[in-house]
Amino acid sequence: MPRFTHPRLEDVPLDLALHALADSNRLGMVARLAETERLSCTDAAPCESIPKSTLSNHLKLLRAAGLIETTQAGREMINTLRRAEFDQRFPGLLDAVLANRPA
Numbered sequence: 848m849p850r851f852t853h854p855r856l857e858d859v860p861l862d863l864a865l866h867a868l869a870d871s872n873r874l875g876m877v878a879r880l881a882e883t884e885r886l887s888c889t890d891a892a893p894c895e896s897i898p899k900s901t902l903s904n905h906l907k908l909l910r911a912a913g914l915i916e917t918t919q920a921g922r923e924m925i926n927t928l929r930r931a932e933f934d935q936r937f938p939g940l941l942d943a944v945l946a947n948r949p950a
Contacts, residue, residue, distance in 0.1 A: 851910060851917045856929070856936040859913040864937055867912035868944050872897070873905050877914055878945055880928040888917075888924045 868874055875893040880886055892902050906926065909915045914933055915926045933941055 853910060853916050853929075854913050856913045856932045859911075859936065861937065864912045864914070864933075864940065867908050867914055868941075870905070870908075871949070872901075873909055874944065874948055876905060876909065877928065877941070878948065880915065880926060881930065881941075881945060885925050885927045888926065891926050 868877065872893040876891050879891060879893075888902060888906060891906070906915065906917065909926075910917060913929060913936065916929050917924050917926050919925070930941065
């Protein structure tokens with residue numbers, strides 16, 4: 848059973864959070880998660896042609912930045928946005944980034 852590391856948000860520095868949100872693919876994944884309660888890894892992918900290894904790396908970076916939590920549900924890995932915790936740590940950051948992302 849996979850075990851994922853989810854940092855305490857107070858341990859996440861601002862530069863790591865900004866780095867995670869700076870990539871257009873990761874930002875798209877966060878935007879999709881912001882619109883729904885939870886998504887499988889495949890459903891969170893920004894496009895169908897992204898290699899699994901790249902998707903896995905993006906999810907790892909989002910977890911390290913405290914943006915998502917990944918849990919196992921049967922054979923699927925389910926991702927949820929840690930919105931309330933992230934907003935408490937970095938007030939307004941996620942709203943500002945999502946509001947100003949390219950269409």
